[in-house]
Each structure stands twice: as C-alpha cells, then as structure tokens.
Amino acid sequence: MEKIAIIGTGLIGRAWAMVFARAGHTVKMWDNEPDAATQALTLIEQALREQKRFGLIAEEPQTVRARITAAATLKEALFEADYVQENTAERIDIKKQVYAQMDAAAKPECILASSTSTIPASVFSEGLAGRHRCIVAHPVNPPHVVPVVELSPAPWTAPDVVARSRALHEKVGQVPILVKKEIEGFILNRLQAALLMEAWRLVKEDYCSVEDLDKTIKDGLGLRWSFMGPFETIDLNAPGGITDYAGRYGGAMYDSMNSVRYEPWDAALIGKIEAERRKVMPQEQHAEREAWRDRRLMALIAHKRGMADRE
Amino acid sequence: MEKIAIIGTGLIGRAWAMVFARAGHTVKMWDNEPDAATQALTLIEQALREQKRFGLIAEEPQTVRARITAAATLKEALFEADYVQENTAERIDIKKQVYAQMDAAAKPECILASSTSTIPASVFSEGLAGRHRCIVAHPVNPPHVVPVVELSPAPWTAPDVVARSRALHEKVGQVPILVKKEIEGFILNRLQAALLMEAWRLVKEDYCSVEDLDKTIKDGLGLRWSFMGPFETIDLNAPGGITDYAGRYGGAMYDSMNSVRYEPWDAALIGKIEAERRKVMPQEQHAEREAWRDRRLMALIAHKRGMADRE
Numbered sequence: 001m002e003k004i005a006i007i008g009t010g011l012i013g014r015a016w017a018m019v020f021a022r023a024g025h026t027v028k029m030w031d032n033e034p035d036a037a038t039q040a041l042t043l044i045e046q047a048l049r050e051q052k053r054f055g056l057i058a059e060e061p062q063t064v065r066a067r068i069t070a071a072a073t074l075k076e077a078l079f080e081a082d083y084v085q086e087n088t089a090e091r092i093d094i095k096k097q098v099y100a101q102m103d104a105a106a107k108p109e110c111i112l113a114s115s116t117s118t119i120p121a122s123v124f125s126e127g128l129a130g131r132h133r134c135i136v137a138h139p140v141n142p143p144h145v146v147p148v149v150e151l152s153p154a155p156w157t158a159p160d161v162v163a164r165s166r167a168l169h170e171k172v173g174q175v176p177i178l179v180k181k182e183i184e185g186f187i188l189n190r191l192q193a194a195l196l197m198e199a200w201r202l203v204k205e206d207y208c209s210v211e212d213l214d215k216t217i218k219d220g221l222g223l224r225w226s227f228m229g230p231f232e233t234i235d236l237n238a239p240g241g242i243t244d245y246a247g248r249y250g251g252a253m254y255d256s257m258n259s260v261r262y263e264p265w266d267a268a269l270i271g272k273i274e275a276e277r278r279k280v281m282p283q284e285q286h287a288e289r290e291a292w293r294d295r296r297l298m299a300l301i302a303h304k305r306g307m308a309d310r311e
Numbered sequence: 312m313e314k315i316a317i318i319g320t321g322l323i324g325r326a327w328a329m330v331f332a333r334a335g336h337t338v339k340m341w342d343n344e345p346d347a348a349t350q351a352l353t354l355i356e357q358a359l360r361e362q363k364r365f366g367l368i369a370e371e372p373q374t375v376r377a378r379i380t381a382a383a384t385l386k387e388a389l390f391e392a393d394y395v396q397e398n399t400a401e402r403i404d405i406k407k408q409v410y411a412q413m414d415a416a417a418k419p420e421c422i423l424a425s426s427t428s429t430i431p432a433s434v435f436s437e438g439l440a441g442r443h444r445c446i447v448a449h450p451v452n453p454p455h456v457v458p459v460v461e462l463s464p465a466p467w468t469a470p471d472v473v474a475r476s477r478a479l480h481e482k483v484g485q486v487p488i489l490v491k492k493e494i495e496g497f498i499l500n501r502l503q504a505a506l507l508m509e510a511w512r513l514v515k516e517d518y519c520s521v522e523d524l525d526k527t528i529k530d531g532l533g534l535r536w537s538f539m540g541p542f543e544t545i546d547l548n549a550p551g552g553i554t555d556y557a558g559r560y561g562g563a564m565y566d567s568m569n570s571v572r573y574e575p576w577d578a579a580l581i582g583k584i585e586a587e588r589r590k591v592m593p594q595e596q597h598a599e600r601e602a603w604r605d606r607r608l609m610a611l612i613a614h615k616r617g618m619a620d621r622e
Contacts, residue, residue, distance in 0.1 A: 141548075175530040177519060178520070178523055179519055184566075187513060189564075191528065194568060196545070196564065206492070207490060207494050208489060208498050212498070213488075213542060214540020214543055216502060216540070217536045218538055223612070225532070225536055226529065226533040227607050229525020229528045229529050230506055230510050230525065231524060231588060232529075232592070235597075241588065246576050246581045250581075252496075253508070254508070256496050264562070265561045270561075277542060277552065281543070
C-alpha cells in the first residue's frame with residue numbers, strides 16, 4: 001500500500017485525501033496555512049458521512065478518517081511518501097517553489113503529481129533534479145465523486161512514473177486517462193471549451209435562450225454522455241459504426257462548424273447570460289445549489305455503480 | 312385531448328406514438344410501406360413492456376397500446392387530427408410531397424410537425440397554403456426515452472402554432488426548446504458537432520486515444536451535463552457566477568480554441584478511429600450494444616425522475 005501525501009488542503013486536497021484513504025492508503029496532509037490541515041480533518045469527517053449515506057464507501061466513515069493525519073511540516077508529510085498529490089494555488093511561482101521543496105524532501109522513487117488544471121508539468125518541473133518524477137494528475141472537482149483523472153507527463157517524465165501513476169489511480173477507483181503530449185487545457189477542458197464557445201455564440205446571436213440551451217444537454221445529449229463518450233455515441237448512431245457515421249454526417253458537420261469564427265466574450269454578452277441565469281437561479285442560492293450538484297453527482301455515481309454491477 | 316397522427320412508422324415514428332399514447336392521446340399511424348404501420352404495433356407492444364419494466368409508464372402496456380391504431384391511408388390517419396408528427400426519409404423531395412398531401416388532408420387548425428434533423432421548415436413548407444402551421448419538432452433518438460424536442464419554426468410559422476406545439480410537448484412530458492431562427496443542425500447537433508470536431512482533432516494529432524477521450528466525458532464532464540446544462544455547470548464553477556467564471560477562464564478558453572482550425576475527417580483518420588473503437592467493441596456487438604444503450608438511458612431517466620421526486 002503506497003503512502004500518500006497531500007500538499008494543500010483546500011476543496012481538492014481534501015477530496016484527494018478521501019480518495020486514497022477510502023481505498024486503504026494512509027494519508028498525510030499539509031497546508032502552508034497553519035491550522036488548515038487540522039481543520040480539513042473536520043470537513044473530511046462530514047464529507048465521509050455524506051458518502052456513506054449515498055453508499056459510496058463501504059467502511060465506517062471513522063475507519064476511513066483514521067487513515068488521514070495532519071502533518072506539521074511539508075517535510076513531515078512527505079516522509080516515506082510514495083506518491084504526493086499537490087493542490088496549491090494556480091500560480092507558476094508558487095508551483096515552482098513547492099516543487100523544489102518537495103523534490104528535496106521526498107524519497108527518490110516518490111511520484112510528485114499536481115492537481116493543476118492550467119500549468120503543464122514541464123513548466124513547474126524544469127530544472128529540478130527529480131523532474132523525471134513530476135507529472136500532472138488533473139482531477140475534476142470534486143475528485144472523490146467524479147472519477148476521471150488526466151495524467152499529463154512532461155516530455156522528460158519517466159514512463160515508469162506514468163505507469164505507476166496510472167496503476168495507483170486505477171487501484172483507488174479513479175479513471176485515469178493519458179494526455180500523450182502537453183496541451184493547453186488538457187483534454188477535458190478543451191472539449192468543454194469547444195462546446196462552450198458554440199453555446200455562447202448561439203446565445204449571442206439569439207438562436208436560443210440560456211435555459212433552453214441547457215435543456216438540449218441535460219435532457220438530450222448529456223444523458224448518453226454520462227455513460228458513453230462522444231465516440232461511442234456516434235459509433236452506435238450509425239449501423240455501420242464510425243465509418244458509416246462519418247460518411248453520413250461528417251461532411252455537413254464540418255461545413256456547419258468550419259464557417260464559424262468565435263469572438264471573445266464581451267461585457268454585453270457576459271451580462272446577458274448572467275441575467276438569464278439569475279432568472280433561473282438567484283445568486284443567493286449559489287452555495288445551496290453547489291451542494292445540490294454534489295449530492296446529485298453522488299447519487300449518479302451510485303446509480304452508475306448499480307448499473308455496472310447488474311451487467 | 313389532442314388527436315395525434317404519426318406519418319412514417321420507423322424507429323422514430325413508433326417512439327413518438329408511444330410518447331403521445333402513454334400521455335393518454337389517441338394516435339393513428341400511417342406509413343407508405345403497406346404493412347409497416349401494422350407491424351409497428353407489435354414492436355410498440357414490446358417496447359411498452361420494456362418501459363413498464365423500467366417504471367417509465369404507470370399504466371399497463373396494453374392500455375397504452377390500445378390508444379394506437381394503424382390507418383390504411385394518410386388521409387385516414389389525419390382525419391380529425393390536431394397534431395401530426397411526420398417521420399419520413401430525410402429527403403427534401405419526399406418531405407415536400409408529403410407536406411403537400413398533409414396540408415390538403417388535415418383540418419385547418421391541425422399542426423404539421425416534422426422530426427427532421429437536417430431540413431429547415433422553410434424548405435419543405437414554402438408554397439403551401441398552410442405553411443403557417445408547419446414546424447420542425449426535432450427529437451433525439453429514441454424520443455420515448457430522451458425528452459428534449461427542438462422546436463424550429465420557419466419565418467412564417469404562426470406564433471400560435473409554436474405556442475401550441477410547446478404546450479403539447481410539455482403536457483406529454485417531453486422537454487421542448489425553441490430554436491428562435493432557422494440554423495443548420497439546430498442547437499443540439501451544433502453543440503455535438505463543436506465537441507466532436509475538437510475530439511477528432513485531438514485524436515488525429517495524437518494527444519490521446521479514442522477510449523481515453525470517451526472516459527473524459529463519461530467519467531468526467533458528462534456526469535454534470537446529464538442533470539445540468541453547460542451554462543449551469545460554469546455558473547456553479549465560480550463562486551460569483553457567470554461573470555466570475557468568464558473573468559477567470561474566458562480569456563484562456565477563447566485563446567485555446569481560437570487558434571484551432573479544423574479539417575474534414577479524411578479516410579486515414581476515420582480508419583484510425585474506427586480501428587480504435589473496434590478494439591473496444593467488435594462490430595458484431597453493435598446491435599446488442601445499442602439495446603444496452605437504450606436500457607441504460609431508460610434506467611437513467613428513471614433515476615432522474617426519482618431524484619426529482621425527492622427534491
């Protein structure tokens with residue numbers, strides 16, 4: 001059982017602690033804010049009870065909780081660690097500093113993985129003696145509910161580090177995918193961006209309302225995409241598979257998108273979309289709705305597990 | 312209770328018959344193939360039993376089935392009909408011909424709606440005396456499971472026809488959305504196309520495998536999108552809502568997509584994606600996997616209804 005260190009105990013760091021602890025790993029957490037790691041333990045207890053309620057953990061919450069401890073220093077957190085998941089602020093200077101500290105403190109074979117969603121591993125690991133053991137392991141918020149993890153190695157990340165990261169994430173029940181070459185936004189956020197650019201444009205040019213566009217996804221396309229990807233979806237949408245689909249729809253699809261040029265989201269458009277959303281959900285319900293989203297995600301994961309068990 | 316006519320009794324036509332019949336409407340079906348409408352009744356019986364098994368209909372399948380009859384002629388199907396859902400082949404000449412026949416046969420206030428996914432209402436209704444009562448009501452396959460319906464009026468479609476179509480689809484439990492102006496692909500398929508163009512490009516340029524890309528959606532983004540749309544998703548992803556999100560991520564998102572130019576899907580790329588899919592799912596499992604998809608969709612809809620009831 002690999003020993004895990006969590007650096008940075010905000011929302012993402014706490015979620016990672018639970019991911020590893022519920023799979024049986026011992027976890028040491030550290031945060032540069034003095035009491036943050038200790039306070040994180042309380043929030044983790046609450047979150048574990050909620051996961052228990054949704055059937056997402058089999059053990060008692062306190063059994064899982066007992067595997068997690070708060071460390072007083074980064075060095076203490078990394079002592080004997082086999083894998084570090086780093087979750088500090090999205091700033092290059094901070095990442096560089098913390099990676100230098102981690103590279104100095106961790107034992108040689110320890111993997112140093114970052115939760116960053118925007119900074120390539122080559123940027124924060126360049127120049128480190130241990131740059132071969134640095135990698136991005138980008139989760140979706142919150143990773144204790146949403147399983148995908150984008151593994152994005154730098155050009156110099158050792159193949160063995162990629163392989164061990166992938167194996168570890170699979171073992172703890174996450175779904176790791178490999179980003180073979182560094183790219184801005186990795187895979188998931190690029191796919192989101194592609195859809196969003198078109199969504200914003202359709203509203204800007206007044207083809208539909210914000211609320212109606214959301215319905216086309218949540219009551220339409222998003223249903224399939226919650227248990228099949230876009231490639232499996234189109235493969236099954238033509239009797240002859242991908243080639244058949246491309247022959248039927250590829251040309252029209254290319255033509256319809258190729259003619260589009262996107263513009264930056266300007267203040268007028270941002271204001272229009274904000275106003276339409278505020279009619280659907282007043283801003284004062286934001287936190288409450290976030291909690292609703294996380295409950296729905298947990299229930300959906302429980303549903304998907306139930307379906308997988310039946311198959 | 313509106314009387315419904317279904318013209319064309321393939322997969323989509325049969326699904327529509329069930330949508331209206333399970334909501335209590337009487338439905339008359341006609342197909343230009345001599346025995347198709349009668350054979351459709353047998354398939355509908357099977358499909359209704361499956362919906363019963365997933366808890367998607369409250370009544371007995373035979374009660375719902377009894378509201379559906381096969382008509383011998385188009386004229387008989389349209390006799391006294393208040394709403395026609397047309398599901399003939401995706402060919403302009405066929406649509407024009409059948410719309411002329413329907414416009415002649417239907418009573419004046421009857422709505423003539425098309426399931427077309429590619430032909431704007433202005434194209435097949437131009438020149439008809441009753442062009443004001445023609446509209447596209449584009450479903451997602453299969454509409455008895457996936458609720459969204461894109462209502463896309465022609466410039467001359469009467470506002471009252473749009474309003475009555477919307478009200479009818481809401482009443483039968485579908486989720487109608489309004490496409491305010493005609494546009495190729497309507498809304499849903501444009502959003503799918505935007506994501507697919509980027510997905511194909513990422514595989515072409517070897518950033519990830521087909522299987523891994525599918526995982527980023529089904530184990531990541533697609534989870535949220537199955538119960539929230541893309542706008543609600545980003546609204547909740549920044550504490551201050553849409554404006555906050557646009558300020559944090561809008562610039563980078565625009566830059567990352569603006570630099571991309573897409574190319575038509577060539578034979579080599581189609582072959583590559585087909586080959587990767589065939590490793591995950593052999594072609595001989597295609598029909599079986601389609602049935603699996605529809606069962607998963609039904610189970611997901613049942614799950615979503617359960618969650619909505621709890622809230």
